[in-house]
Amino acid sequence: MKKLILPLALICTISAEANSCLRPGKKVELKQFAVQDQDGLGICYANSASVLLQHAMGWEKPVSYQQLALGHANYARSWFTGQKIANTSGKPGDRYAGEAGNICLSVEAAKQYGICDGHSFKFDVHNGQDPWAMQEKLLLAYGDLIDYLGLVHPEMGNSHWDKFSKVLASRIYNKKKECKKDPAKFMADKIAQMMPAHLKQRITSYEQRIENWRKELKTASGNDVQRINNNIKFAKEWIVEFQDILRFVSDTKVGANPDVKVYTLRPKALEELNRVASIYATKLNGDFMTATTSTSLSGKAALPTIESPLAIMYRAARGMGANFSIEAEKDAFNDEPSLELALSAHRIQSLCKDSLDEEILGGIDVPAMLEMRCEGIVEGADPMMNSAIKDANSIVDVLKKNPMNNFGSKMATMFELLAPGCMRQMQETKSSLNKIKCESVALASVAVMSKLQNQTDASKENSSRRMARSQSWMTERLCANQPVSVDVCTDFMQKPGFADTDFCAQRQTQQGQAMHANHTMAVVGYEVQSNKNVRYLVQNSWGRACPFTNPAIAAGKDAECEKDASGKLTGRFWISDKALITNTMQLATVAKP
Amino acid sequence: MPILFLLFLVPAFASTPEQWWVGNTEISFVEAPQGGLVNPSCLKKENCKAALAVKNKIGDTKIGKGGAHPASTVCRENHNGQIVIAFKGDVSQSFCRFKDGSYASLDGLIK
Numbered sequence: 001m002k003k004l005i006l007p008l009a010l011i012c013t014i015s016a017e018a019n020s021c022l023r024p025g026k027k028v029e030l031k032q033f034a035v036q037d038q039d040g041l042g043i044c045y046a047n048s049a050s051v052l053l054q055h056a057m058g059w060e061k062p063v064s065y066q067q068l069a070l071g072h073a074n075y076a077r078s079w080f081t082g083q084k085i086a087n088t089s090g091k092p093g094d095r096y097a098g099e100a101g102n103i104c105l106s107v108e109a110a111k112q113y114g115i116c117d118g119h120s121f122k123f124d125v126h127n128g129q130d131p132w133a134m135q136e137k138l139l140l141a142y143g144d145l146i147d148y149l150g151l152v153h154p155e156m157g158n159s160h161w162d163k164f165s166k167v168l169a170s171r172i173y174n175k176k177k178e179c180k181k182d183p184a185k186f187m188a189d190k191i192a193q194m195m196p197a198h199l200k201q202r203i204t205s206y207e208q209r210i211e212n213w214r215k216e217l218k219t220a221s222g223n224d225v226q227r228i229n230n231n232i233k234f235a236k237e238w239i240v241e242f243q244d245i246l247r248f249v250s251d252t253k254v255g256a257n258p259d260v261k262v263y264t265l266r267p268k269a270l271e272e273l274n275r276v277a278s279i280y281a282t283k284l285n286g287d288f289m290t291a292t293t294s295t296s297l298s299g300k301a302a303l304p305t306i307e308s309p310l311a312i313m314y315r316a317a318r319g320m321g322a323n324f325s326i327e328a329e330k331d332a333f334n335d336e337p338s339l340e341l342a343l344s345a346h347r348i349q350s351l352c353k354d355s356l357d358e359e360i361l362g363g364i365d366v367p368a369m370l371e372m373r374c375e376g377i378v379e380g381a382d383p384m385m386n387s388a389i390k391d392a393n394s395i396v397d398v399l400k401k402n403p404m405n406n407f408g409s410k411m412a413t414m415f416e417l418l419a420p421g422c423m424r425q426m427q428e429t430k431s432s433l434n435k436i437k438c439e440s441v442a443l444a445s446v447a448v449m450s451k452l453q454n455q456t457d458a459s460k461e462n463s464s465r466r467m468a469r470s471q472s473w474m475t476e477r478l479c480a481n482q483p484v485s486v487d488v489c490t491d492f493m494q495k496p497g498f499a500d501t502d503f504c505a506q507r508q509t510q511q512g513q514a515m516h517a518n519h520t521m522a523v524v525g526y527e528v529q530s531n532k533n534v535r536y537l538v539q540n541s542w543g544r545a546c547p548f549t550n551p552a553i554a555a556g557k558d559a560e561c562e563k564d565a566s567g568k569l570t571g572r573f574w575i576s577d578k579a580l581i582t583n584t585m586q587l588a589t590v591a592k593p
Numbered sequence: 594m595p596i597l598f599l600l601f602l603v604p605a606f607a608s609t610p611e612q613w614w615v616g617n618t619e620i621s622f623v624e625a626p627q628g629g630l631v632n633p634s635c636l637k638k639e640n641c642k643a644a645l646a647v648k649n650k651i652g653d654t655k656i657g658k659g660g661a662h663p664a665s666t667v668c669r670e671n672h673n674g675q676i677v678i679a680f681k682g683d684v685s686q687s688f689c690r691f692k693d694g695s696y697a698s699l700d701g702l703i704k
Contacts, residue, residue, distance in 0.1 A: 197617045197680075204612075204682030252619075257694040259621040259632035 021479030022528055028478050029525035029537060030055065034062040034118065035571040037125040037543035043069035044520040047541030048485040049106035051522035052590040053115060055483050056436050057429070064121035065541070067422055068106050075109035103485045103520060103588045104438035111433045114426030121422045125543075169389040196250035196263035203242045206235040223544055223568070440588035441473055470581050475526060475534065477589045484523040486538070487586035492579060494549045523580075524572070534577040537562070544569040613679035613686065620679065620688075620696055629701015630688070643695035646672055652704040662687065664699035672702075 020026070033051045038044055046069035054063045118124040213228045213235075220228055253262045474484050525537030540547055546561035546569055559575040608624040610633055622630035625647045635641035651671060654663035668674040668689035675690045676699070687699045 197614050197619075200614060200619065201680055201682055206682075208682045208684070255694065257632060257696075258634045259696075260694065261619045263617045263619065 021475050022532075022534070024528050024530050024532055026479075027525070027527040028481070030478075030481060030483055031524075032570070032572075033522070033524065033539055035544055036062070036065060036541040038065070038541045043072075044541055045069075045103050045106050045485075046072055048520040048522045049103040049110070049590075050118070051524065051539055052103065052483050052485055052588075053107065053110060053433075053436075056590040056592045057115075057432065058592070059117065061117035061119055062124070063115050064118040064124050064422065066124050067116055067121045067419075067426075068110060071109035071113040072106040075105065075112055103487075103590075104440050107436070107438035107590055111430070111436075114429045114433065116419070116422035116425035116429070120425060121419045165389075165393055169393075173389075196246055196265065199242050199246045199249075200263075203239050203246070206239050206242075210235050437591045438588060439591065440586055441470065442586050467581050470584060470587055471534065471577055474523060474536070474581075474587055478523065478526045478536075482589050482591065483539075485520055485588040486523055486580065486584045487520050487588070488518075488580070488583045489585065490519045490547075490583075492550060492583045493547050527574070535574050536577060536580055537572055537574055538580070539572050542571070544571045546573065548573070611681065613681050613688070615677045615679045615688070622696070622698070625697075625701060627701070630686075630696075630698035631701065632695050635695040635697075641695050642672065642674075642691035642693045643689070643697035646689070646691070647697050647701040650702060650704045654703050662699055664689070664702045667702045668699060 021028075033054060036047050036050070038047050043065065046065040049068055049072075050063040050065040053068075054061075057063070210232050213232050217225065217228050249265055250263045251266050253264065254260070255262060474486075477484050521541070522539045523536045524539045527535050527537070529535065548559055548561065558579040559573050562570045562572045562574065564570050610621045610623050611630070613620050613622060613630075621633055623633045623636065625631045625636060625644065627647050627650065629647045631643045631647050632641075635644045638644065651667050654667055665676050665687065668676055672689060672691055674692070677688050677690050677696075679686055679688050688696045689699055689702060690696055
């Protein structure tokens, strides 16, 4: 009898608790989490997961969302390529796992790799401040990775690889043609001579940007003033940096026309550039060596291509005390422009050869190859075409055999080099993280469902039931002081009505695919108004900005962006349950250990 | 009074030199009184080809093959020059390189 009474009592308690959660006047507001700015990076899932994990771990400091995103990407990739990591329960991830949503995948990745706080991993951007000017580089890195996720997904099959191989062959063919026409153009030394001009262009480009920012300043107000001033400050630092390098590497000569100055590279600098190129060509420990100056960076290891921009930029910004390859005053030389030139010289020179040798196969640069996708193939009887096709097939064979490209071990190297504090925390947090549980519920957004053709009355009914269920699911968790991640289609923020994007609707119809929205945010509170209407408090990851341009919503009818006592936006907003849940495709929460 | 004095110091035509890059070559230009960018030293010489071309602009021009800028035809055909594309940061601009090594911007060659 006792056995029966106890569960019944428990159910009643939960039910009463749920009811009290919805009584008019009830307001739950979790702590104010750090304002995060994902900027142009498509890593909202990591931003949202960082809020939920910070709460679950009881941390005062924010959890690094960049570290989570890198872990997520690595984890998803290992899934796709069949190198599934132990302790994962699911089926292979879907193709879009690297994009929106799926915070539970981030949490799984966190369990696998550990987490660290946002202060130990300097690439996180808080309050719109990007002191290392890293976001642009990160955008490229994540973009490459996400593309690659698509390429290696088993569903893509051989036809996708064939297509890839063809466009690759086309690109190689075109390059071979150029080489034949003007071989000298592709000499590494000749390319290297362009370096001073390259640096000078960068300086001018930053000067132009400063000029534009100064114009912007005249009409800017509030946070924008600070942002623009920061931009100007960092651009000035870059100018000084590049001027230093320029002074070190270049010689100038004035010709017959006194207004024409020819810049050349000093012999010592040219020597160093060639040394960097030879590092690039070296194959290390059977890995596919893709980069770079990392040997001189760490003295021991290589970084994969996608991380190299991070390392290089970081280093150029004098963020770390690595040993530089040229001693003393010359330390600024070995930075991004020289690297770019060295890499392009080497890559192009290799392509000029009749067939690819071991070196270039060892140095396969996946992101660069992915850029080639958009070019079509031109069939022809040209013998160079056959050679190009052969090269492309060799590259594809290598990638097929090892699509992971030893990504994980290289990622670890990057953390070790750039964020040792983060690395330590990652090790320390693994055991506590293993006790937490990520729980999610898929909803199929009502708005998306309504867009689908052939929707029956029965499925419409299901939609409203789903909506009620999700409201109750979310409120219960918030009432128990747990933040909830919402995976939404964002059109409702920007366009009239609650319509979802085609993006979301199309994905919904893809058979066998998990549902996907295009943005994820964390719900960190709720309020039951006197008329029993519920509204939620949402923490976004777009800095302090108010995300609404939808006239109805911007007018405050369904949502209101929160401001602090001084009138500054907080990056959070209140939104009606209808507006939010109608556009939500998945909810998730992380329970404390 | 000091302000008035300063005003007298400003010449009637003043253009700050600007630097453009062609490959690894940095080239100085100023705005010529007749319009168009020319090397400053060229403006001071009597027979410098770029300055002469800018002074004696050509009016009757034709659009080149494939919709090319009419001034590019003028550079090649009338002045036996070579078109070069120069860069200044994120901006690019075409110039004509004359046989004597002087440069003028394409827009300065035509009326």
